[in-house]
Structures are given as structure tokens and as C-alpha cells.
Amino acid sequence: MEVTIKYFGSLAEVTRCEEENLFFSGSYISELLDFLYTKYSGLKDKEFQVAQNTELVSLIDKLTGNQIVLLPPFAGG
Numbered sequence: 001m002e003v004t005i006k007y008f009g010s011l012a013e014v015t016r017c018e019e020e021n022l023f024f025s026g027s028y029i030s031e032l033l034d035f036l037y038t039k040y041s042g043l044k045d046k047e048f049q050v051a052q053n054t055e056l057v058s059l060i061d062k063l064t065g066n067q068i069v070l071l072p073p074f075a076g077g
């Protein structure tokens with residue numbers, strides 16, 4: 001499956017990109033994150049949430065969408 005991944009804030013700094021397209025054969029969000037942790041080891045030290053097609057998901061959710069967004073914590077104000 002082709003997946004578009006978008007990175008924001010400090011996550012874009014770690015990956016040195018704001019968006020990338022990947023071909024991924026895994027089935028779960030956790031598998032995708034393990035792949036990204038291997039590719040970008042600095043992500044392991046960051047806190048973030050994952051959205052799939054505009055909805056927040058957990059690690060145990062199936063990978064069903066073609067757009068994944070990694071969201072760092074937001075500051076209120």
C-alpha cells in the first residue's frame with residue numbers, strides 16, 4: 001500500500017522532511033511506526049500522536065488509510 005506520511009514541528013526536524021510517500025506492506029499502525037523508528041531513530045525520543053485520514057488512532061489500529069500524520073504535542077494559548 002502506498003502511504004503518505006506528514007510530519008509536523010520537531011518531527012519534521014528529525015526526519016528532515018515534511019511529507020513523504022512510502023510503499024508499506026504491514027497491517028498495523030505499530031508496524032508502520034517500527035519501520036519509521038528504524039528509518040529515523042530520533043523519532044523514538046519524541047512524543048506524538050498518530051492520525052489516519054484525519055482521525056486519531058492507536059498503535060493497535062489497522063492501517064487502512066493512505067494518509068498518516070504524526071502530530072507533536074501542541075501548546076495552548
